[in-house]
Amino acid sequence: MSELIGVYSKNSSNYLKDMIKSLQFYSDYKIYNFFSPPFSGSLAQFKNLPFIDFFENKDYLLLFSGELYQVDNNSFAKYILNLFCQNKNFSFLKELEGIFSFCLFDKKSHSLHLVSDKFGLRSIYYTLLKDTFIFSSRLRPILLFPNLDRNLDYNAIGDLFYFGFVSGNKTLFKTIKLLPPGSILSFSDQKIKLEKYWDSLSLFSLKYENDKPSIKEVVTLFQQAVRKRLREKPLLGLSLSGGLDSRSILAALGIQAQGMPSYTLGLPRCEDERLSARMARIAGTKHQFLSITEESLKDFLSLAQTLVFYSDGFYYPHESTEKVALDYFKRAPFKILFRGHGGELAKAALAFPVQVDKEVLNTKEASFLTKIFLKKTNLVLLDLKPEEVFSSPELKKLKTKIAEISLSKIRNLSENLSPGDIFLHFYLNEYIRRQAVASLNIFRTQVEIRLPFLDEDFLKALFKLPIRKRYKGEIHVEIVKTYMPALIKVPNSNTGAPLDAGKWRLWFIDKFNSLLKKLSVPGFRHYTEFDKWQRKYFREAIEKILFEKKTLGRGLYEPSRLKEILESHLSGRKNYARFLGTAVGLELWFREYLD
Numbered sequence: 405m406s407e408l409i410g411v412y413s414k415n416s417s418n419y420l421k422d423m424i425k426s427l428q429f430y431s432d433y434k435i436y437n438f439f440s441p442p443f444s445g446s447l448a449q450f451k452n453l454p455f456i457d458f459f460e461n462k463d464y465l466l467l468f469s470g471e472l473y474q475v476d477n478n479s480f481a482k483y484i485l486n487l488f489c490q491n492k493n494f495s496f497l498k499e500l501e502g503i504f505s506f507c508l509f510d511k512k513s514h515s516l517h518l519v520s521d522k523f524g525l526r527s528i529y530y531t532l533l534k535d536t537f538i539f540s541s542r543l544r545p546i547l548l549f550p551n552l553d554r555n556l557d558y559n560a561i562g563d564l565f566y567f568g569f570v571s572g573n574k575t576l577f578k579t580i581k582l583l584p585p586g587s588i589l590s591f592s593d594q595k596i597k598l599e600k601y602w603d604s605l606s607l608f609s610l611k612y613e614n615d616k617p618s619i620k621e622v623v624t625l626f627q628q629a630v631r632k633r634l635r636e637k638p639l640l641g642l643s644l645s646g647g648l649d650s651r652s653i654l655a656a657l658g659i660q661a662q663g664m665p666s667y668t669l670g671l672p673r674c675e676d677e678r679l680s681a682r683m684a685r686i687a688g689t690k691h692q693f694l695s696i697t698e699e700s701l702k703d704f705l706s707l708a709q710t711l712v713f714y715s716d717g718f719y720y721p722h723e724s725t726e727k728v729a730l731d732y733f734k735r736a737p738f739k740i741l742f743r744g745h746g747g748e749l750a751k752a753a754l755a756f757p758v759q760v761d762k763e764v765l766n767t768k769e770a771s772f773l774t775k776i777f778l779k780k781t782n783l784v785l786l787d788l789k790p791e792e793v794f795s796s797p798e799l800k801k802l803k804t805k806i807a808e809i810s811l812s813k814i815r816n817l818s819e820n821l822s823p824g825d826i827f828l829h830f831y832l833n834e835y836i837r838r839q840a841v842a843s844l845n846i847f848r849t850q851v852e853i854r855l856p857f858l859d860e861d862f863l864k865a866l867f868k869l870p871i872r873k874r875y876k877g878e879i880h881v882e883i884v885k886t887y888m889p890a891l892i893k894v895p896n897s898n899t900g901a902p903l904d905a906g907k908w909r910l911w912f913i914d915k916f917n918s919l920l921k922k923l924s925v926p927g928f929r930h931y932t933e934f935d936k937w938q939r940k941y942f943r944e945a946i947e948k949i950l951f952e953k954k955t956l957g958r959g960l961y962e963p964s965r966l967k968e969i970l971e972s973h974l975s976g977r978k979n980y981a982r983f984l985g986t987a988v989g990l991e992l993w994f995r996e997y998l999d
Contacts (some may be wrong), residue, residue, distance in 0.1 A: 405457040406470070407427060407448060408442065408446075408469040409446040409448075409541070410445040410467070410518075410538070410539050411535040412443050413535060413537070414441075415536075416439075416442055416444035417559045417725045417917075418986070419538075419869045420437065422548050422675065423540065423548055424448075424543045427545070427550060429543075433449065433496075436448075436449070438464050438467065440511055441548070441587075443514075444973055445509070447467050447469065449551075452546075454471075455469065455471060455478055456468065456469055458481050459482040461485075464508060464509065464510060465509045465511065466487075466507070466508045467481070467506060468480050468484065469505050469508050469526060470504030471502065472502035473501045473632040473635075476504075480995045481704075481840065484496075484500075484508075488508065495502070496586070502521060503521055503525045503854075504519075504521045504526060504929060505519065505527075505528045505893060505903045506518075515591065516590070517589065518539055518591075519581055519601075520584065520585055522586045522602045523586075523836070523837065524583070524584065524602070524698055524804060525837070525841055527811045528540070528541055529543055529546060531577075531580045532594075533550070533552065533676045535550055536894070537801055539583075543680070546580060547997060549823050551811055553577070553579040554577060554998065555578045555579070556577065556578070556998075557575065557576055557801060559805065560575060562802040565799065565802060565983070566782060566806050567781050568720075568780070568783045568785070569719075569835070569839035575716075576997075578736035578952070579917055581719065583836060584600070585602075586600055586601065586603060586604070587600055587601065588589040603821070605821075605829070607832075607864050608820075608829065609825075609868040610821070616869065617868055617869065619761060619869070619873065620859065620882075624880045625861050626652065626879075627658075628828075629760050629859035629861070630633075630653060630655075630656040631655060631764070632859070634657075634660060636658070636866040639738055640742065641736060641737070641740070641741050642657075642664060642739025642741070643666070643667060643743045643744070644664070644667065644668050644691070645680070645682045645744075645897065645898060646680055646683075646894075646897025647667075647744075647898055647933075648877045648881075648896060649745075649857065649863060650742075651880070651891055652884060653856055654666075654689070654891070655887040655891055656885055656887050658887050661687040661689055662688035663689070663690060664689050664690065664746060666680075666690065667692045667693070667732065668680040668694075669693075669694040669729055669931065670694075670696060670931030671931055671932065673926035673927055674931040675931070676897050676910065677693050679894055679895060681895050683894050684952055686890045689847070689899040690737070692732075692839050694732050696725060696932070701709065706941040707727045708988060709996070710997060711726055711727070712847060712992045714844050714849050715845050717990075718838065718842035718845075719839070719843050719846060719989075720986050720988070735849050739851055740851060740852045740853075741851045741853055742854050742856065743859070745836060745840045745844070745857065746857030747880070748876075749857060749866065751870055751875065751876055751878075751880065752827070753873050753875050753876045754898075755827065757781050757835070758822040758831050759826070760823075764776055764823050768823065770811065770814050772806070773814055773818070773823055773826065774814050777810055777830070778803075778807055778810060784986050785803070785983065786979075786982075790803055792962065792965050793962060793965050793966070794961060794962065795959055795960065797961050817829060825867065828867075830884060830947065838931065850915055866981070877903075884903060891903075895917075900913045900914060900916065900928070901913040901914060901917070934981060935959055935979055935981050939976070945988075946970070946984055947970060951963070954991075955991045969983065
């Protein structure tokens with residue numbers, strides 16, 4: 405993980421020194437400080453990984469965090485600054501590919517510019533106090549300011565209890581915001597100006613466009629996306645499951661996969677363990693399986709605190725597998741990890757939680773599409789009524805607020821996008837950026853991440869295909885057929901069938917495989933059993949946290965109803981795992997970041 409911190413103030417150097425103290429819990433950081441009054445900035449480099457850079461001359465200071473692809477330059481910061489000086493503006497940003505954030509300070513005009521990558525895959529938080537502008541890749545440094553307004557944003561809390569993540573650019577504090585994707589924030593004369601240099605809507609094929617690429621072109625672009633991300637090969641590893649996303653990356657790696665470390669995480673004798681080992685043998689990776697054991701599940705409080713702390717409170721313990729991965733990353737033979745996030749964009753019917761089914765495809769009226777959307781994305785509350793669960797007036801109106809905002813957004817998008825692509829637009833802009841990135845920020849405390857499915861050229865071509873050709877993994881199958889056909893015969897862990905199974909064979913095997921999973925048959929069981937863990941290992945800690953005087957004193961919940969929810973879940977009558985995980989995670993966030 406690389407950190408980027410900055411302060412624009414008369415006392416910026418003193419403030420910066422205090423902010424840096426928040427990074428001391430990372431023992432493997434090297435910290436570089438820069439002072440150019442009224443701006444002071446800091447870069448923190450983790451384990452000597454090449455993911456920070458800086459360049460300074462008499463006119464400018466540029467601090468860079470992340471990486472650019474296909475740039476043959478020893479200094480990303482110098483490369484960007486040269487482009488800025490040549491263009492006299494930021495018009496060149498549209499051509500950059502990578503996962504990054506950077507700040508540029510103009511020493512002459514005393515103006516400061518913050519820039520995010522196109523997909524917003526590196527978090528940058530910012531706030532403006534009376535005479536001080538602050539930004540940071542983590543919330544903690546900002547919270548060290550004594551005069552910070554710490555009023556909670558109940559709309560953000562409402563998002564957590566509906567979607568399971570915060571949407572848009574909100575944080576849990578009203579005055580702290582997340583820099584939008586593809587954006588430039590300029591600060592001068594005590595004023596903030598935000599402008600977009602790129603919009604993800606440009607990826608999607610508009611209703612009236614007829615340009616259709618071939619599937620072969622899309623498949624080729626995916627392989628190119630993987631190749632762009634093959635820098636520093638000795639440091640690379642692959643997260644491998646029995647599904648389609650990581651398998652496609654493995655196939656596109658081709659001969660480059662030989663000798664590359666790979667790992668799979670799950671319960672002992674789960675289906676992913678069996679299938680990923682088979683794929684690793686075919687591709688020649690150095691594979692390791694990480695078992696989730698009872699020992700790793702015992703200390704739920706420590707586990708939950710770790711996830712909340714490293715994600716700034718935006719990722720809560722729903723599945724609880726990250727801690728096992730983090731322990732492994734400390735000794736892993738790689739420091740940069742290929743992951744399959746975004747692969748759901750190429751299989752619309754499987755893009756949880758907004759799976760594009762026949763009902764979505766056949767719906768044209770925005771209000772009815774909104775009803776479908778609200779039903780699918782209600783992951784936390786489920787059948788719970790907010791007016792009964794919450795005592796907070798703001799949260800009692802939760803469902804109404806989210807319904808109004810969702811209808812407005814869907815109406816705007818329906819002018820240009822098909823119903824299926826409206827759902828995928830949400831998946832890309834909200835689910836990946838706010839939920840997946842929060843999860844990746846936990847991983848980034850130990851390793852850096854590369855995401856081939858989130859490649860602009862690939863997605864532009866992909867979204868031009870009719871949605872029926874990118875529906876249930878057709879693109880993934882073609883990638884595997886083209887670049888590593890031996891993987892076709894390895895069953896998909898989601899269905900139990902090989903990738904070339906016919907319609908009726910697939911239907912039968914899928915039903916049989918689901919039964920074996922449900923029965924936890926060795927070799928077929930699911931890689932996690934969170935509901936069981938929560939009822940067996942986590943119940944005591946959950947009950948203690950939720951009903952402590954401190955928790956109930958915040959006035960969020962109706963205690964009697966909260967007790968009923970917990971009892972219904974522990975008895976097995978209902979599954980409120982996400983609600984309880986969110987409530988516990990939020991309380992731990994209060995204690996860590998607010999109290």
